[in-house]
Amino acid sequence: MGRYILRRLVQLVPVFFGATFLIFAMVFALPGDPIRALAGERGAQSPAVREALQEEYNLNDPLLVQYGKYVGGLAQGDFGANFRGREVSEIIKQRVPVTARLALVAFTFEILIGIAAGILAGIRQRGFFDSLVLASTLTVISIPIFVLGFLAQITFGLRLGIFPVAGIKQGWISYILPGLVLGSVSLAYVARLTRSALVDNLGADYVRTATAKGLKRPRVVGVHAMRNSLIPVVTYLGIDLGALLGGAIVTESVFNIPGLGGAVFDGVIRQEGTTVVGLTTFIILVYMFMTLLVDILYAVLDPRIRYD
Amino acid sequence: MAATLQLSESDSVETTDRLLEVKDLKVEFRIEDGVVRAVNGLSYGLSAGETVAILGESGSGKSVSAQAIMGIIDSPPGFITGGSVKFEGRELLTMGDEERRKIRGNDIGMVFQDALSALNPVYSVGWQIGEMFRMHRGMSRKEAKAESLRLMERVKIPDAAKRLRAYPFEFSGGMRQRIMIAMSIALDPKVLIADEPTTALDVTVQAQVMDLLAELQTDYGMGLILITHDLGVVAEVADRVIVMYAGRGVEKGTLKEVFGQPAHPYTEGLMRSVPRSDVRVDRLEPIIGNPPDLLRLPKGCAFQPRCPYEQEDCLVDEPPLVEVEPGDSDRATACLHWEDVYR
Amino acid sequence: MTELTQAESLSTPNPSGDDEDIVERSLTSDAWRQLRRRPLFWICITIIFLLIIAAAFPSLIASGDPQLGDQRNNLQGPSREHWFGTDLLGRDQWTRVVHGARVSILIGFLVTIFAAVIALTFGSLAGYYGGLVDAVISRVADIWFALPTVLGGIVLLQVFERRNIWTVSLVLVVFGWPTMLRLVRSAVISVRGADYIDAARALGASDRRIITRHILPNALTPLIVYMAITFGVIIAAEAVLTFIGVGLRKPAVSWGLIISDSRGRIQTHAYLLWMPGAILSMAVFSFILLGDLLRDAFDPRQR
Numbered sequence: 001m002g003r004y005i006l007r008r009l010v011q012l013v014p015v016f017f018g019a020t021f022l023i024f025a026m027v028f029a030l031p032g033d034p035i036r037a038l039a040g041e042r043g044a045q046s047p048a049v050r051e052a053l054q055e056e057y058n059l060n061d062p063l064l065v066q067y068g069k070y071v072g073g074l075a076q077g078d079f080g081a082n083f084r085g086r087e088v089s090e091i092i093k094q095r096v097p098v099t100a101r102l103a104l105v106a107f108t109f110e111i112l113i114g115i116a117a118g119i120l121a122g123i124r125q126r127g128f129f130d131s132l133v134l135a136s137t138l139t140v141i142s143i144p145i146f147v148l149g150f151l152a153q154i155t156f157g158l159r160l161g162i163f164p165v166a167g168i169k170q171g172w173i174s175y176i177l178p179g180l181v182l183g184s185v186s187l188a189y190v191a192r193l194t195r196s197a198l199v200d201n202l203g204a205d206y207v208r209t210a211t212a213k214g215l216k217r218p219r220v221v222g223v224h225a226m227r228n229s230l231i232p233v234v235t236y237l238g239i240d241l242g243a244l245l246g247g248a249i250v251t252e253s254v255f256n257i258p259g260l261g262g263a264v265f266d267g268v269i270r271q272e273g274t275t276v277v278g279l280t281t282f283i284i285l286v287y288m289f290m291t292l293l294v295d296i297l298y299a300v301l302d303p304r305i306r307y308d
Numbered sequence: 309m310a311a312t313l314q315l316s317e318s319d320s321v322e323t324t325d326r327l328l329e330v331k332d333l334k335v336e337f338r339i340e341d342g343v344v345r346a347v348n349g350l351s352y353g354l355s356a357g358e359t360v361a362i363l364g365e366s367g368s369g370k371s372v373s374a375q376a377i378m379g380i381i382d383s384p385p386g387f388i389t390g391g392s393v394k395f396e397g398r399e400l401l402t403m404g405d406e407e408r409r410k411i412r413g414n415d416i417g418m419v420f421q422d423a424l425s426a427l428n429p430v431y432s433v434g435w436q437i438g439e440m441f442r443m444h445r446g447m448s449r450k451e452a453k454a455e456s457l458r459l460m461e462r463v464k465i466p467d468a469a470k471r472l473r474a475y476p477f478e479f480s481g482g483m484r485q486r487i488m489i490a491m492s493i494a495l496d497p498k499v500l501i502a503d504e505p506t507t508a509l510d511v512t513v514q515a516q517v518m519d520l521l522a523e524l525q526t527d528y529g530m531g532l533i534l535i536t537h538d539l540g541v542v543a544e545v546a547d548r549v550i551v552m553y554a555g556r557g558v559e560k561g562t563l564k565e566v567f568g569q570p571a572h573p574y575t576e577g578l579m580r581s582v583p584r585s586d587v588r589v590d591r592l593e594p595i596i597g598n599p600p601d602l603l604r605l606p607k608g609c610a611f612q613p614r615c616p617y618e619q620e621d622c623l624v625d626e627p628p629l630v631e632v633e634p635g636d637s638d639r640a641t642a643c644l645h646w647e648d649v650y651r
Numbered sequence: 652m653t654e655l656t657q658a659e660s661l662s663t664p665n666p667s668g669d670d671e672d673i674v675e676r677s678l679t680s681d682a683w684r685q686l687r688r689r690p691l692f693w694i695c696i697t698i699i700f701l702l703i704i705a706a707a708f709p710s711l712i713a714s715g716d717p718q719l720g721d722q723r724n725n726l727q728g729p730s731r732e733h734w735f736g737t738d739l740l741g742r743d744q745w746t747r748v749v750h751g752a753r754v755s756i757l758i759g760f761l762v763t764i765f766a767a768v769i770a771l772t773f774g775s776l777a778g779y780y781g782g783l784v785d786a787v788i789s790r791v792a793d794i795w796f797a798l799p800t801v802l803g804g805i806v807l808l809q810v811f812e813r814r815n816i817w818t819v820s821l822v823l824v825v826f827g828w829p830t831m832l833r834l835v836r837s838a839v840i841s842v843r844g845a846d847y848i849d850a851a852r853a854l855g856a857s858d859r860r861i862i863t864r865h866i867l868p869n870a871l872t873p874l875i876v877y878m879a880i881t882f883g884v885i886i887a888a889e890a891v892l893t894f895i896g897v898g899l900r901k902p903a904v905s906w907g908l909i910i911s912d913s914r915g916r917i918q919t920h921a922y923l924l925w926m927p928g929a930i931l932s933m934a935v936f937s938f939i940l941l942g943d944l945l946r947d948a949f950d951p952r953q954r
Contacts, residue, residue, distance in 0.1 A: 011790075011793075014790055014794070015790065015793045015794050015797050016797075018790070018791070018793075018794035018797075019794050019797040019798055022794060022795075022798065023798070023803075023806055026806055026807050138936065138939060138940060138943070139932075139936065141935075141939060142883065142887075142932045142933075142935040142936035142939055143928070143932040143935075144887045144890050144891055144894075144928075144931060144932070144935070145891065146890075146891060146894050146910065146911075147910065147924070147928040147931065147932065150917055150924055150928075151928075153917075154917060154918070154921065204425065205420065205422065205425040205426045206425065206426055206427055206428040206429070208380055208420070208426070209418075209420060209426045209427065209428075209488075210428070211380045211412070212378050212380050212412060212413065212417075212418045212420075212492075213412065213413040213439070213440060213443075213491070213492075214409050214410065214411070214412035214413030214414055214443075214444060215409075215413070215439070215443055216409065216443075219443070224428055224431075227428075227430050227431070228428070228429070228430055231430075243799060243800075245799060245802070249801055249802070249805070249895065250801070250891055250894070250895065253895065264802070264805065265895060268805055268895065268896055268897055276805065276806060277806065280802050280803075280805070280806050283799070283802060284797060284798060284799075284802075287797060287799065288797055291797075301430065302429075302430055303429075303430060303475045304429060304430075304475070304477055
């Protein structure tokens with residue numbers, strides 16, 4: 001098991017450098033004026049800004065050196081700064097808790113409702129509940145997240161007045177609606193995945209053996225089939241965390257939540273490339289860490305992987 | 309023509325001391341294209357310590373009949389549409405679910421063909437064997453573990469103590485099969501059904517596993533139902549044989565009776581198509597033709613299209629099961645012209 | 652005797668003709684037969700067909716002008732003249748939505764095709780040759796995979812001056828190919844060890860021939876399913892990117908833009924959101940459902 005973890009870590013290293021380099025290159029190495037990418041139209045025209053940015057990002061050095069210094073900075077927690085001199089790491093510190101809470105709410109919904117719906121649909125295949133779950137998940141996946149967000153705002157927030165529609169002033173309850181919206185698509189995927197994995201496993205030979213052993217049906221499904229069915233679901237949940245972090249951008253924008261996504265969005269609107277790059281790098285780091293965790297969880301669930 | 313006694317389905321000749329009594333079992337599968345009569349009338353009995361072999365090709369209904377006895381047929385699309393299965397005098401087919409469940413694993417055990425897919429890949433073998441004790445006998449984990457160890461040693465898994473925590477994929481095919489056997493006899497069942505236990509194994513490993521089964525049977529006094537298509541295995545271990553074709557039992561008797569002097573054209577064909585060490589032949593004679601499509605069974609005898617003895621009356625109705633020796637209901641055949649075969 | 656012939660024909664292999672052709676033909680023809688019978692399939696096809704018509708010949712369906720409107724008629728609800736109402740500038744929403752289809756269909760098409768080509772090429776190479784080739788290709792895919800689509804899209808699009816269909820498509824391809832590649836790669840790996848591949852090699856077939864004639868057809872089935880689903884996902888992704896502001900810009904006509912225009916006015920003029928939103932969702936829905944149906948049809952276990 002330890003060897004497995006080590007192998008995974010080793011595999012992550014090139015991915016980390018590759019991804020951060022990509023981000024870096026996308027901004028600094030592509031044809032076009034990186035200063036414009038960093039500072040926007042107006043910023044590029046100001047000589048003061050130009051000089052400051054050239055200094056900060058070592059734009060006069062060869063690309064690899066630039067990158068090297070950039071990574072060096074990262075290691076020290078320096079994610080760059082925005083135009084008003086504010087350290088991106090400050091922004092991160094302030095906004096991470098908000099986005100983390102939002103992601104947590106979304107994740108909880110996904111797991112609880114998604115897996116439950118998937119199980120119920122899977123046990124009674126072709127039943128009414130099954131068709132209901134399939135149809136509703138398909139619908140949810142099809143509606144783009146921002147439309148879903150607006151819909152939720154209007155229905156639950158304004159018309160029915162149950163949940164707050166914007167900001168986080170009212171504590172945890174303000175996270176419910178945006179969390180639900182953020183997690184909705186993933187919830188749908190989790191439900192479908194659980195359902196199909198369960199259906200597949202319920203037809204497997206070992207389930208027949210478990211029944212032949214005289215075990216009660218709830219145990220056959222809940223202990224024998226579920227453990228195998230959870231494997232693909234867990235894998236998906238891990239990848240999904242990355243999607244959550246990305247999708248948070250839209251949700252935070254629609255619901256006015258001051259999280260990381262909102263910060264990225266602001267950076268985009270104000271054309272503050274520096275902020276965007278810094279925040280994106282941070283998010284990628286978190287994402288990679290989560291995939292490592294998921295891989296470990298996967299190995300715990302499925303012993304065959306450990307010996308791969 | 310000697311008078312033959314036709315067996316009626318509600319046969320009252322003595323069989324109450326038998327462990328398992330199957331009478332006229334019928335199982336069908338309702339699928340989109342129609343109805344498949346997987347088992348179309350099967351009757352036999354099993355006593356303690358006895359080995360009954362159910363011999364047939366793929367599609368003959370032998371596995372389905374075993375699953376019907378265990379009560380593990382997926383329904384839908386499978387349905388038991390007739391017959392009776394009595395275990396120690398109790399009717400299984402009409403029993404309540406919970407009662408039936410308690411018999412499964414406890415009194416009647418089953419071993420499946422491919423141990424790799426039949427064992428749960430994500431739990432250790434010790435856990436899976438121990439489950440029998442924890443669930444049926446209410447033992448604690450420690451007690452169950454001790455029992456599992458004992459069983460694994462009994463089926464001769466080397467280094468058993470360490471291997472309790474191993475997973476199915478870490479064992480070889482023969483070892484896995486032993487583990488499955490261990491799991492199925494854990495609670496000392498009175499009947500063990502082995503569905504093609506050696507088909508997926510090498511010949512040498514096959515012999516080891518069959519020896520193990522024979523040993524366990526003697527030790528525990530179990531009745532063994534062996535389902536197979538391998539004539540050689542049957543010849544080695546069976547006391548009695550039931551030959552199945554297209555869902556029906558077409559011949560039954562002791563091993564010597566059925567193999568020595570077949571009373572059904574199909575059985576005779578089987579005997580002729582297998583190389584034997586006592587008779588020298590120039591060519592093996594396969595049975596011509598193919599097994600029938602169970603969705604569209606021909607009228608009359610299902611074997612008729614391939615039968616060298618067929619005549620016009622074979623097309624009319626399914627031949628009923630008749631006794632070969634009057635008075636011995638365990639020696640029977642389902643052929644109108646069996647005497648031509650019997651010679 | 653007819654019973655016997657029937658039974659025989661079911662179990663004896665066809666002595667003439669390529670075994671492999673038979674396998675292919677029967678899988679796709681079986682799938683087609685199954686699809687044909689399902690009314691849902693025809694509904695999807697119809698919707699997609701209409702979308703394509705709207706993309707190619709918008710004026711056939713909508714008579715208004717997507718760019719110009721009569722200011723005096725602005726912000727009116729749905730009526731007989733303006734089926735979807737009018738927006739702030741008095742433009743007919745129905746016309747705008749119909750014209751918006753072009754962008755979505757084009758981008759969906761470009762991205763799906765390009766990503767598929769990349770995935771097929773590199774996926775089959777990685778799957779077939781394994782070893783170093785596979786390691787390199789897979790690591791590169793992992794790197795791209797580590798960048799969440801929306802996020803990466805934002806960063807990349809920042810760099811481009813022009814935001815048109817091509818740049819947006821490029822960005823979406825860049826983030827879409829890793830998943831497709833993994834799909835193709837695992838399909839190739841699962842077929843690679845088959846006996847008939849060894850047989851082909853023994854007969855002297857070149858690697859290229861083996862890959863194109865024998866291995867790729869097996870990878871095509873899951874790929875086609877995924878392409879249908881991806882088409883839908885891309886349409887949604889473009890809408891999201893445009894909505895955020897990094898996708899297409901005015902004066903382009905895109906569903907994302909139409910919806911983002913409605914932002915401040917949802918409470919009072921909800922139709923500005925509902926109607927384009929419904930059309931967008933329906934388009935995505937049809938493609939994803941089509942992918943689902945295709946997957947069911949190709950699944951041998953469903954027979």
